[in-house]
Amino acid sequence: MSSHTVEVTGPDPRSVACAPGQRLLDAFLRSGVYLPNSCNQGTCGTCKVKVLSGNVEQPAVSETVLGADEQADGFVLACQSSPTSDARIEVPRGAGSGPGHPLRDLSGVVHEVREIADDTLELTVGIDEPLDFSAGQYIEVTVPGIGHIRQYSMANPPSSADRLEFHVRRVPDGVATDRWIFDSLDQGHRIEMRGPWGDFVHDTEADAPMILLAGGTGLAPLKSIARHALELDPEREIHLYHGVRHRSDLYDVEFWETLTERHPGLRYTPCLSRDDGFGRHGYVGDVVLADFDSLRGYSAYLCGPPAMVDAGVKACKRRRMPGRNIHREKYTPAPTSAPDMVPA
Structure with a gap:
């Protein structure tokens, strides 16, 4: 079977070849053509595009991700959809540009x-x-x-x-x-x-002080972001809060304590929701509320379980951080019936 040509319309038209059964998102990213993406399992809706012409197959999608009106209007999820003919698609306005690294x-x-x-x-x-x-x-x-x-x-x-x-x-x-x-x-x-x-990335053009809120292994991408930010600016003001339930769930403590000795702008705060006696007691969002009267002029990166991320977003907004400055990534369990999952 031959490949299909899929074009993205707009002022700068782009097109790629999509092999039989290959998903739109995979084909575009492998060609170095950016499409917005996040979870890659059909649950966030970040990669939705509108099919203007041609035929595209997509498995059933929850209406909480793509509403019935959107689906009737031709919207599909690029991470779940494969073309069965040549096609033209439209990316929603405001999607902007992304990391741009070829898959x-x-x-x-x-x-x-x-x-x-x-x-x-x-x-x-x-x-x-x-x-x-x-x-x-x-x-x-x-x-x-x-x-x-x-x-x-x-x-x-x-x-x-x-x-x-x-x-x-x-x-x-x-x-x-x-x-x-x-x-x-x-x-x-x-x-x-x-x-x-993924689109959860360090904004290297912003130089605002940073709030990093991690839940469990949501620390991983924030460790990458913090280290990268300090490589670019060793004096960068960064406040890292790592939330876990028990002291035995906490890790990388010595790494962060050593890093704070080398970088005076870095503050590391472990938060234990079930134990006392080490770090701070409570959830990361509550600890942030206790530490700051205002977060105007700050940017935030949050990663972890959905409840932790949602609570952290609310805490940042309560301290008057604009929503555009809040970057988030939610870790959710892998579906049992499909091979894909969100970051873990």
């Missing part, structure tokens, strides 16, 4: 698998060719033998592009964690990946 397949060798907290591992992978990515992005890992895909954010900055660091929390009976990474993955094993993905 590609990667192969790497595990350098280290290290336990860093209860049910949490740090996975370090050396890749055959350096990966161009923006701080905050993620890659997809293929689970060997079954072909399922799992997504993990890079914790290393883009300057360390040949050795990727991931933070992995065990999911009970998880096909990627319990049955593979925590069970048998070891130094020297080769893994297959593709990336980079």
